[in-house]
Amino acid sequence: MTELLAADSAARLRALEPESFIVEAPAGAGKTELLTQRVLGLLARVDHPEEVVALTFTNKAAAEMRDRILGSLELAAAGERPGDDAPHRQLTYALGRAALARDAAQGWNLLAHPGRLAVTTLDSLCASLARQMPYLSRFGAQPGVAEDATPHYEAAARRTLALVEETGPPADTVAAALAFMDNDAGRLERLLVALLARRDQWLRHTARGADAGLRAEAEAGLAALVRRDLAAAAAAFDAPLQDCLRAAARFAGATLAAENPESPIARLESWDSSLDDDPATLPLWQGLADLLLTAEGELRKSLDKRQGLPVPAGREHKAALKTLLETLPAGAAAALAPVRDLPLPVYADEEWATVETFSQLLNLATAQLWLAFQEAGEVDFAEVAQRALAALGDDEAPTDLALALDYRIRHLLVDEFQDTSPAQIRLVASLIRGWESGRPGGDARSLFLVGDPMQSIYRFRKADVGLFLKVRDGGIGDLLPKKLRLYRNNRSRPKVVEWINTAFPGVFPDQDEPLHGAVRYAPCLATRPDEEDSGVCLHPVLLEADAEENGSEQEADVLIDLILAERQAHPGASVAILVRARSHLAPLLARLRLRAPQLPFQAVDMAPLASRQAIQDVLSLARALLHRGDRVHWLAILRAPWCGLNLADLHALAGDDHRSTVWQLAQDEERLRRLSTDGQARLRHATAVLGEALAQQGRCPPRRWLEGTWRALGGDRCLAEDERPDVQALFQRLDTLASRGDWTADALETEAARLFAPPDPSPAALALPMMTLHKAKGLEFDTVIVPGLHRASGRDDPPLLLWDEIPTEGTREHLVVAPLRARGSTRTRITPYAALARLEAERARHESERLLYVAATRARRRLHLVGVATVREGGLRTPAAGSFLRLLWEHGAQARFAAALAGAAASAPVALPIAPVEPAADLRRLSLADLPALPPRPAATPARSSEGEGGSDGSGPDAAVGSLVHRALELIAREGPEAWSAARVGERHASFSAWLRSKGLAPREAEAGAARSVAILQGVLASPTGRWILSPHPDAHAEWGLSSSSGEGQHAHVVDRCFTADGQRWIVDYKTLRLTSADPADLLARAATHRPQLERYAALFPSAGLPLRLAVYFVEQDHLIDLSGAEEKIIKLPASGISPAP
Template sequence: MSDLLLEDENNRRRALELASFIVEAPAGAGKTELLTQRILRLLATVDEPEEILAITFTNKAADEMRQRLQNYLERARRGTADAAMPAAHERVTDELARAALARDAALGWQLATQPGRLRLTTIDALCASLARQMPLLSRFGTQPAVAEEARRHYLEAAHRALAHLEEEDEPAGIVATVLGYLDNDVMRLAGLLADMLARREQWLAVGALGRPEAVLFESACALVEAELEAISALLDAGWQRPLMPLARFAASHLGGGPLAEWSDALRPELEALPGWRALAELLLTQKDEPRRTVNVNNGFPAGPDAKVQKEAMLEFLGALDEGTVAALRRLRRLPQPDHADDAVVHALARLLKLAAAELWLVFRAEGEVDFTELALRASVALGDAQAPSELALRLDYRIRHLLVDEFQDTSPTQIELLERLTAGWQAGDGRTLFLVGDPMQSIYRFRKADVGLFLRVAENGIGNLRLESLRLSRNNRSTPALVAWINGSFPAVFPARDEPFSGEIRYRPFVATRDTLPGAGAHLHSVWVGEEDERDTVARQEAAAVVALIEAEWRADPARRVAVLARARDHLGALVTAIRRHPAGWRFAAVELEPLSGRQVIQDLLALTRALHHRADRLNWLAILRAPWCGLRLADLHALAADDHQATIWSLLNDARRIARLSEDGQRRLAHLRAVLGEALAGQGRQRRRRWVEDVWRKLGGAACVEDGSALRDAEAFFERLEVIDSAGRFSVDSLEDDMARLFAAADAVTEGEAGGRLQLMTIHKAKGLEFDTVIVPGLARANPSRDKPLLIWDSFPFAAGERLLAAPVNPRRRKEAVPTLYDFLQTIEAERDANEEARVLYVAATRAIRTLHLLATCSRNRDGMPTPPRAGSPLARLVVAGVWPLAAAGESFASEGMPGAPVDSADDPATFVPQLRRLVAPRVAADWWAPPQAVPAPEAESTGAALAATLGTLTHACLEQIATDPEAWDGARLGQLAAAAEGWLMSRGWASRDSAQGAAQVVGWLRTTLGSEAGRWALRRREEQAAELALTKLGADETASESVTRVIDRSFVEDGVRWIIDWKTAWLGEAADRAQLAQHAERYRPQLERYAALLVEEGLPVKTAVFYVAHGTMLVLD
């Protein structure tokens, strides 16, 4: 057994002891199993299972861990023998599970029937739980919802803060100062402020400073002197001395300068910074490389008089080593602290505080907060170590063991939360903290994760609690050949040391435990292209290379699971097109890869929705006339609207004389559309928005216009998203397109019954935690996009006396590039951290592979046929520098191996593309539109399921509304008569006869279940103050507000002085679903029902809300 494996085995045993640990677990090490074993071990020692709290970062991870725990406990409960489990780690797990079961039985926990007592949660859910117990949030009136996407709130708060410019108060001057600094560009400042509000937990400390400009200036001076101290240790007096006469000679020929009188060694002081900077300028080129020659421009003129100095200078330059050059580069980027931006810094700090306050008011008005607010309120709710809150004391008494998964992805705010949760804990007091993660897999800087925190906690602990560091070294996923390549390549790709501040993580090797497989390993593929080739051409060539690799993998083994992983979604666009056009008809599963916003069915639905909500929206009204369900020709469109630009399109559609100008075909099509839209507009606000828009779309024939089942699923995704944003009370025509931009296509493989699919396409970030037989990583020649430039950039720097805060305002556009500013310096550090993370992203991609890894990069040749250097900042450039990727002129070229070319499809060529009008044929548009239309061919069951379910929900609501008017009259016989009417209603909305018949029978069955239950009869019983499908409209915050919100309450009445609000749900959770499962499911509707309750609060009556599951005949009251 190797030393690493022996260390791994010992550390796994040690990790199960009752002490506090931080564990490094590399990819494929089995950390989820270790966490599960740790929980089982702890269960055998606690008095209550709630004393153990395990925190993960995703619901999926929490569900996986919970399922593992339940499986292990069930396996032990069945008494599985050790002999049936030959693996040593499984025997350990079984022993731990039996001990936990014994404790369960002794103390009567009943974990088998009450698995909810196992506390496994996400960090966001924990913050929400803590924040809900905080009095401050009660000022909302009800518990606020959590906004998945809060950008619109940030923008609203930013605009409110800038609106103070119109007032005569102190904030007006603050806004004016910052606006003047940004050339009075209000839109730019609003956008920058919104960006800052999304990250406000990081800069609130800046806003809290009394005189930020003074504190930050002192920090900047301390930073520069600390950097000079480190540089001068390398470029010491002995190194400087031979350079002094050469520098003086050069300065004398350049008219002087900081080095003209240089005779004493430069000191690490701020006053000496100009001399240090002049030193770097003397020795380095504009590209930060050591000079290879010197001339008159550098102070060394031609001629015999300067020959000796010139030769001495070249000798000195030739002796510069990499460390010295790196120090000179650091000199060049050092800023010159000054007071030039003091007024702007002061104003910015105040403006940010003002915007944060406005954001809180926006949250209160909207009744929802973001995840950042939850995290901030959770920390406040716990108090601090000196003054813990009552909640913190309760938790301290209850929580004995805290476990955190994926600890490498924590943010400073989350670390602060953990510090407060463990305040007062001491080693040996019976309470333990267990942190597990892999710093080499920290790839979520965009979510504010800081890998340096992992290193700092390993070194210093959390609060007063010190943790023992353990490292695992076993890789249970990849083959020995692949592990050997990763271990041999990545040490040069990763930095050489651990440095928390810059996010540098050195490589940690691991050992393979799988058997060897033939042909396994890593392969590098250069796709050679011309230096002048267009970007689209290059993308198609790389996509063709990926297709060739997939074909080769499946020729070797048709069952092989292949994943194509990219650093960004747009890197896979050309590949998606190539796969969809593959003659074999490949299907693939994609995780949030293909945006739906550009697909025709979504564009048509967006136009329809916007037109229905705004009759003066001329562009979208014209769009629905050209959509396939109407398909008006250009001549008819011109005759209808060309000579009147003032009237709305709807008024023109109702002008009989104007309609008479159109062709017979156009008149027939408009008659159908006008009738459908006329009914829809007359009924606006009487039903839920999703139901209203979908009903119009189906009556227009939208379902008959889609080409296949995937388009129908796209439409269903649109309607579901519409329902979500409407239920959340944030529907806005203006933001509708942005809301729909977050829709992505569903997986193709599902339609063919290939669960998960043989082929999967996703980003590397989405692939984290997954594994595949073969992994293909294209796009390595692409550089990352340039960093955003925030309004204020900030950081905290470690000094001997502790950390100090640094911040700088964005550079003004009118600034002349000269001496680097503090903003430039901080941006450079951020760029270095990004570059360090790029190495980790590549590592994550490589370690997803079980058998084979293919890395692809497009490499170009110049006109002489020689390779051109890869783009700076690209993974390929990093691999070339590390010596992993040999960039040779005669490297692998798919084209030279006879790979099929990448032809340009005529549909992709703008020069030959001819647009065609897609529309339903005339016979499909019934003049008498409300008559049952011809049956529409049914798509696959998998495609229609979700859409049909939504339609059945609409029908069920309508039936319950009718039943509520006279519930006693609805007996079994009358319900049976309803089936025929329901079937006809479904057919009139475009559903096939078979689907309509089955759907009608299902609805009638639900109604029988509801009326057959005591709760259902009680909910439908007639009362004096009752309503069904009650539409209530809430106006904006004041009379000038342009938005209003309409909500439709399914069932409401007053009984015994209590206002009841009941929401009908047609969800089916299965035969085995009990009240506990239904109650858990009902919780997702709590925010929606609380919004309903808020509309009726002025009645002054106590309100009770409930969810009624019609398919189960069960009602759950939400306390």
């Protein structure tokens, strides 16, 4: 410890020398003060303060650094020398005095003119550079910079896809891309939007066009990628070990070459020399991996004929291999497993053609984006950075601006260097062009980079921690900064630091790897005094496997208890809830409002407004008015509180006519008479308002039109006081959309998704902060509570293209690019895209490790970690991959949860009982008296009396039960019947009843329907036939939505169950029937009535290439009836579960 403290002190003093350094500063190390001291020291050496330029990433950080520098100068000017108990402040004071002496000698007067301090953000610097060279930057007049440029990306993507309607090469390119995406224009648009936001990474590559050498370069990079993993495998399996394996491997290969030549193991028949990192040996390496490893990547514990080692012929080789497997070195499996997913380092012609198509598409989209920027008069930060680089020129042809900056900037400092992107690295390299390490003479320049690679968590902003590692080890430009490392943690108490130092060496990888974004852990030392009640506590929440859906509420209860306990024990301490994703807070916020409404909290940009009912109602109104055929949203606005039709009235209006629009049905006086008296009055009021709105469409500004209609319906009268700002925020977004001519229902819904509830107006000192870990970086709190350890991060839509720059020989890098696999492709070849996707997944996994580190290092005194584990058959289920709990599982978490399970940990939180299911809330709607008055209109035809809420057509409950059973069977099919037990189904009774009530059933009917549904599902799970239908099969689908066309138009179909078994494609339709008789003849007759429906489904597979089996499954009677032949037959499933021939 003493040695590390001495090394830390020496590094801090060394960092003040006017040389180039790259400093690793862990969390709480005081890097802001180190930067302040460095700036003060450099100011004492330069002729002009503008020669020292400090760059950071946010305006807040830049302002903080400027304030720290000025504050230090003010203290020095006042002569307020700190005491001997603060030596670091004494050093800052001395440096400030020296800077003031230089200030006086040069006549700067910095305290009166603080603007001369060159402390700014990278984005501001880029904008300044582009302004100074308007011609080269192509900006001309400086545009504005959009904080959120997503609308511009969306406009550019739509315009790009619209080119398909034209003629010429651009139209052909778009058509080819759409064909590749199976004509899913919506998905292609989303993928283009995502890529446009990251165009600074690919534009310089796609701009090369049809460069003949690009394919060879990409294949060289791909070969380098393959070599890296093969080299790791060769290190674990050296030549002597391979010699021991070869005889048995060749025997296994020869056996399978005769029996199963498609097996990768069959390739080992020709293995005659040691394998190395040559990509030509990849097929043999993959065969060896299949021989030695299970599908999960673990070493095999048993070997049999499936691996080419039958008994008795292969007994000797099998024994030899088993002995070798037991003695393989640690890490052998981890080194060998990745070779399975490596592609051959060549592109298929169709793959490269797709790369070229997508490159052309991206160039078209970039051009459209530039037009969108010009029309809007604003650009994004990426565009500003690109124009700044253009203004600086390149190494061969630097611009006058670059030369001027080279003359003016003598010392450059960059904070948070671990969060730099490739474009920002190129900018820094351009600014220091021509600088050299150890430059002789008195005009030495310096580059000072400081950051913590363990806190690099902004990959979604294009940050790449590998860049920090590369600069640290290989320099930047002609500079090779000296490496320094700090060790002090001046933030957290010793018990917190001790836990971090114990847990994270196992969480982080053993060594740095820039390509994979891997950063090893660097220990730190606590400098704060210990406190008795400080430390780290893991709070297990245990759930039975069939009660997982209740986990969020139980976890929320634990969190609330923790919050209240902390507030009571430490009234003046700061407490914060930090989560990985916004969605992780939703259960807590809901529970908090229920259990502790008096507790104020600040959840900035955490509670989305789009999920609130008032916002949903406005969005439904917009969609309905803009599309009269949108049946769902028309029914939604008639159900909304301003109209408030009950379910019986809605069914009477539209239940038996699915061809007419709801608006047409609402004009039908004969149909209106079916409604209750109350329903008729409500509907007449709504149709009067909506008719006027449809007549005025396009005749007034969108906001006035939509908001006016909403108010005329009575929407404003339905709101609570705290809901009004939410709706007004949505209407303001509508104003913004209309001003840029982008007003559509989809656009409004997208804008709604970007709205969040405002924070609690309570004073900040009283409110409980809740935020994501990304927002919390740079902050600290006395107590930090991190819930959701068991939750993994979400998955993004895979991009159109993946690309990377793979280092090869020396410092050279080769571009590797790969296209997304075509939708519906049946190719089994491992593609370059799969290899790059695996690389991206590794980087994401390593960033997850760093995100957990950031969470832990926000705590000064106490860190509470809360997670949920599932108990199955008396044991703990391994947490989800990618979750924080999985990272900690082998480093103390598993033992803590096991102790809680065994009852050995008295402090383990006890799962609180779930509150009973509350009865469904009454319909919330305006009374007839509260509906806004309408202008006078002709009297309507008197309506005949109609049935009220209790009316039924006799088939309502049965139909609702049928729909519920279909939904449940879909869920069981997707999860597999093994995941469902009769007990688990029985526990769904309350939720089934609530669902049926929501469909308009009376409480007694809903209870009966729920009981019937439970009995049906338990019967299906107990039946061999039912389990076979629901079991996983090749090419299986549940509730499969398909469409067809005919002379009458488009037709939608939903196939209940479809799968392939025994070389036949099965199409199964479920039927729920109440039968008074169990006569099989009756079932066969009823099945025959469904033959036309099944034959329509069969027509959807004209070229399936497999025989079709059509069947009806009567779920309540457990009979599967075959309709494939001329006569209906009941299928008796054999005990083996194999389907019989027709």
